[in-house]
Amino acid sequence: MKLSTIKIAASTGLFLASALATTATAQEYPDRAITSIVAFGAGGSTDVAARSLVRFANEYLGQEIAVENRTGGAGAVGMLALSQGRPDGYTIGTVNFELLAFRPLERAPVGPDDVRFIMKVQSSPATLTVQADAPWNTLEEFLEAARQQPNKLRIAASPPGAVWNVAAGLITNVTETEINVVPFDGGAQSAVALLGGQVDATTISVQEVIDHVTAGKLKVLATATEERHPALPNVPTFKEAGYDVVFGSWAAMAAPKDIPEDRFQILADALKKMFDDERFQTFAAENGITLDYVPGAEFALQMEAEAASVAAVLAAQGLTDE
Structure with missing residues (x-):
């Protein structure tokens, strides 16, 4: 066999080995429990809904999702921790309306652009x-x-x-x-x-x-x-x-913004299955939770418009200079 043929064969083998390793890595994720950060206290409405959504995670993801409450600053502590988490797919969390207000109010350096939305889960009308x-x-x-x-x-x-x-x-x-x-x-x-x-x-x-x-x-x-x-x-x-008041909070699942695409898709697919699970749907109906699924990319576009609206309301209340 000629030397050039040997080199080609070796290169092909290395390429295949690399591709197989990449595929194996994707297939192996997740290989341990995932942490889901809730920025509000245990037993509150956000916490209860978040725990109910992920309680069957093992059935759809092959691993548990453990809820971790990180409270403080009207949600700022937990949502900032989520945005600063390692973007490896093992940290996700629940974000709420307050995410839109932290920067305008200068309370925390975190906003909707600092996370990647997985999906909107619910609306909570006033x-x-x-x-x-x-x-x-x-x-x-x-x-x-x-x-x-x-x-x-x-x-x-x-x-x-x-x-x-x-x-x-x-x-x-x-x-x-x-x-x-x-x-x-x-x-x-x-x-x-x-x-x-x-x-x-x-x-x-x-x-x-x-x-x-x-x-x-x-x-x-x-x-x-x-x-x-x-x-x-x-x-x-x-x-x-006769009063045009349509308003409320919302809850969405999100991840650190630089999460790898393959892991993001695995999470998005599994969480949608958890959302569609009849047990979660029944729990929501029995507890007055208004479910409102919106895919992450679509919800991100909605948040661009809502962030501007919220900034205007805060200014009208005299809470900001803008």
């Missing part, structure tokens, strides 16, 4: 919720009381710049009312404040009030949805009352 025995049975009755006594009524919401605080500001702006917005650390604390009579209303999500509504302790006067929410079919929307 509400106007009061105690069950409150004197208002309709949205208009509540708003009329607010107009008659400006700044007397109190709405429990999240801290300035967080989603339910933005919701409260949007509601008061659109309805042309003056209502005190009282910040609490999160939805659970806002619900407790309303149940205890510390405030008159709250803007937190359907998911966060539905159990108290079912128990007869709270009532929802309106939902910030395009159409009536399936968990509250007898409750009108703000739009039905």
Whole structure:
């Protein structure tokens, strides 16, 4: 055999070995558990939904997905940790509406461009919720009381710049009312404040009030949805009352932005199967979770527009200079 033939054969062998190694690496992923970062506390609405989504990960991915709560800074700590995680496919996480506000508010150097969205999972529409025995049975009755006594009524919401605080500001702006917005650390604390009579209303999500509504302790006067929410079919929307308020939070799965394409696709395919699993769908329906699947690339485009809108709202509330 000629020397040139030997060289060609050797080169071909090396090429095939390299290709096989690459294929083997792709097939081997994942070969250990994956960490999913949740930027909010255990037991909260984001945490519960995230854990329910990935509880059957082993069936679809061959490995477990372990949820890790990293709290602080209204979600900034966890979402920053996700964006700075190793882009090897073993770190993913849940990101929320607050991701759009960190940079405009100068709270953390992280935004939607710093992660790669895998898929949108759910929407969490805002509400106007009061105690069950409150004197208002309709949205208009509540708003009329607010107009008659400006700044007397109190709405429990999240801290300035967080989603339910933005919701409260949007509601008061659109309805042309003056209502005190009282910040609490999160939805659970806002619900407790309303149940205890510390405030008159709250803007937190359907998911966060539905159990108290079912128990007869709270009532929802309106939902910030395009159409009536399936968990509250007898409750009108703000739009039905003549107010263009369609607003809420969302939750999406994301990874560090430089994740390899092959590993990203494996994760995206497996998480979509978990999303479609009848057990997850049933859990969501029973717990008032509004599922809203959007593929990652499409959702990223949506976030470009929404980020600009959020920046404008924050500026209107006097929270930024822009």
